[in-house]
Amino acid sequence: MKELDFINIIKQQIGSSYIGDDCAYLKELGIVISQDSLVENIHFKRVWATPFQLGYKSIAVNISDILASGAKPAYVTVALSLPNNIDGKFVEEFYKGAKTALHGAEIIGGDITGSERIFISVTAIGITAGRCISSRSSAKPGYKIITRGKYGLSSAGLNELILGGENKDLIRAHLEPELDEEFSRDISKHITQNYAMMDTSDGLADALFKIAEASGVSIECNEIDGMFGAEDYHLVAAVPQEFDSGLDGVYTVGEVYEKRDFVLKINSRKYNRYDELNLYNHFEKGENNV
Amino acid sequence: MKELDFINIIKQQIGSSYIGDDCAYLKELGIVISQDSLVENIHFKRVWATPFQLGYKSIAVNISDILASGAKPAYVTVALSLPNNIDGKFVEEFYKGAKTALHGAEIIGGDITGSERIFISVTAIGITAGRCISSRSSAKPGYKIITRGKYGLSSAGLNELILGGENKDLIRAHLEPELDEEFSRDISKHITQNYAMMDTSDGLADALFKIAEASGVSIECNEIDGMFGAEDYHLVAAVPQEFDSGLDGVYTVGEVYEKRDFVLKINSRKYNRYDELNLYNHFEKGENNV
Secondary structure (H helix, E strand, C coil), X not given: CCHHHHHHHHHHHHCCCCECECCEEEHHHCEEEEEEEEEECCCECCCCCCHHHHHHHHHHHHHHHHHHHCCEEEEEEEEEEECCCCCHHHHHXXXXXXXXXXXXXXXXXXXXXXXXXXXXXXXXXXXXXXXXXXXHHHCCCCCEEEEECCCCHHHHHHHHHHXXXXXXXXXXXXXXXXXXXXHHHHHXXXXXXXXXXXXXXXXXXXXXXXXXXXXXXXXEECCCCXXXXXXXXXXXXXXXXXXXXXXXXEEEEEEEXXXXXXXXXXXXXXXXXXXXXXXXXXXXXXXXXX | CCHHHHHHHHHHHXXXXXXXXXXXXXXXXXXXXXXXXEEECXXXXXXXXXXXXXXXXXXXXXXXXXXXXXXEEEEEEEEXXXXXXXXXXXXXXXXHHHHCCCCCCEEEEEEEEECCCCXXXXXXXXXXXXXXXXXXXXXXXXXXXXXXXXXXXXXXHHHHHHHCCCCHHHHHHHHCCCCCHHHHHHHHHHCCCCCEEEECCCCHHHHHHHHHHHHCCEEEECCCCCXXXXXXXXXXXXXXXXXXXXXXXXXXXXXXXXXXXXXXXXCCEEECXXXXXXXXXXXXXCCCCC
């Protein structure tokens, strides 16, 4: 069974209007909230990542969701489940790494329990005051697609780890991805119209497909290196043509159109179904072939 | 290594003023937040609990923390990590059970990933408007200790499961513990002074010890059946003598004194160290002896 099938069952069960973006936006409270987990042997292997790096990445993947919403990272809770052969040094290093990924947020609590494998689940809260909050479904015909950063380094780093390579820069891009807080803040503080923004945690192609689908539009873009690779944690946004970020390094990769005969078009290749993208899917990986 | 040792390392690392209660109280936002995890083979066995019951309990243990703070349950996020032999029916039943434990809260999002064992981590948010929020450290000399409900049913239910017994009421007390929203609301809406309140998820004796220690006072109480057993999820509070709950079934189990030569005294037995209580500790349980 695929992750998207499960999500559809969950949507059906809870019928919440908040489901759909990586963060839930609680207007009443002026916050966005996101929860993401990292599981040993699914998302990481203990031999590949130091406890410091695990701590960094656990926080980073959640702060990334807050940045994708446009909100200001504010609070984090951490639930750790650890096998009983883990020592205090692990926990200390984990938290040292966690602290370096906070982007201004504060760790305010959590939970620690036993387990057979390491399981980390982090919840992050962002404050929305003074920011325009993004939604996947807010891409409009005529908008341009902008992003920043080089794609594919993280997946190349994962390859290094799998194949036993030693390119430290690539491995670091995978284990300690940098987040683009500046890009998030620049857009959410200055934009004057609704817009779509996502992180590229599952790849740039994935994000563009999801934005186009949720917005009921078509997105056409140029192929760029590494756009199918996951976990770069850059940001990509669909914004009005006239929006000028003024930041160095921001580039346009595509454009939004009224719905055509494709959801996403990359060069001449048209995609209409998500599974045509052939992206990584956790539920196709069993415990034996990870 | 013991859970409390890990918590001390974490406190040292993050130095947050929010750590200490089961919920973090974010006054700026008018909310409390709590995150707790349930791990397969540590907190539950798949053969003992139905998916519905798992869903119920995952939400209940978190809503219980919100109720212990005195806040109103409002929002919940759910992170599920599931082995790839789990089917859609499991997810559907899990969420059906989850919905029955919400006590007015709404499920607003979460995350679903693969894993080798079932991991469930839930974050709950409560709203504090119109409520007086409790703190473990707010028990004062002269206060009385009040609670409601019968203790020991949940641990007896766990025993039934372990020994293959079939007492359905006891098993249900363990797998689907009822929460006392009324007790929480009654106190937090009517009390006019600071007070301490906890749930008895780790046992009544545990809660009293932690309240006394955090408040720098001594608590003396009468022994009652089942007070060392965990997971009853009743509430216990230290409140001014003159506070009159008016609810049926509320009874006084003890009293708070200026610090004496014990933290907790049950009948004539004095406890000064937490480990003298001989309570359940997750980190003493390995994956082989669960």
